[in-house]
Amino acid sequence: MTNFSLENLWKYSEFFENKNYSFDKKQILDLLSKKDINEAYSSISKWEGYQPTPLIELNKLCMELNINKIFYKDESKRFKLKSFKALGGAYAVERISKENESIVVATATAGNHGRSVAWGAQRLGLKCKIFISEFVSDARGNVMADLGADVIKVKGNYESSLTECINQSNKNNWQIVQDVAWKNYITVPKYTMAGYTVMMKEIVNQIDQNKISHIFLQAGVGGMAGAMIAGIANYLDNIPITIIVEPDSAACVMESIKANEIKKINIIRESLMGGMSCGEVSLVPWQILKNSVKYCISLPDDNIPKTMRLLGNASFSNEGIIAGENSVPGVISLVASCKNKKIKDQMKLDSNSNVLLIGCEGDTDEEMYQKLISQLD
């Protein structure tokens, strides 16, 4: 007997199969190299306080969906930052400061990436400038200020904060540490992705003899998803079925895969999945994702609070899991896929499947987390 019902509507907006699918390990590792991946693990695993984050089995959900195993990588336990982002920005800061120890680092951010950069700078005693848009909450700004960063509020949206960051950095000779790549700005975002691949190294050690058959990957600008796919190419013998999940208001990877070229989305409504509300896939991830993603799914926000609550109250696993808004779309996509017989068959989801879900973050915004899990359906 379970205390949740799968009879309620679990839905996604769109399901799409990539017609250009081909998973070429060599091509992927030409884009994010074995050397970069191995160096990231070697450095980060030596950081003070480093511990692999838990890989939790959603054993109750397995029984309900008739799936062999469902693994949930719980990034709420990542250092004290409570998100996988701690692996990226902070590692990029470390890499670029190797060449020059007296640099000032700067970034524009909606929250979690900036927190990682500020923490990375604090670890190394570097000065840090963080640019946030006027729409980023004071709570998020204060967390970065508490990590020693100068937080600069900019009128307008994220794009405006990035423009201001670039202008001031050029003027003052600060080093920009951005997680998004653009033409002629590739190396630093690659370091952030190399940092994220540490998750896959840990997972390989944690799954024992099990082979992952499916992996659901959330995408904003695609850095995390691209990094995990590079991690698969580097660390796994087999090739799981890869599925990208995005908010339906910002499905920039899906739309680009459909068009076989980068497509910019005009975001009209900001998703609750704030970290994934991005209008354009980043350059390096795009080069990885365009062929190596098998399916794309886009989701409305509807099931997010409910799924956060079900993870929190141990409906899916033996222990409760603190899962933030960006952590649940993989779970929702899996349940929705299993509820649709045609798609379930197409995706080959069955009693032999071992599914990997990425729980990207915990309660990175504690107030928002409490509000959402208390919400009635």
Ligand SMILES: Cc1ncc(COP(=O)(O)O)c(C=O)c1O
């Ligand atoms: C907090 C947070 N930010 C951002 C993202 C998106 O990552 P990326 O922009 O690298 O695709 C996620 C997960 O997808 C997330 O959980």
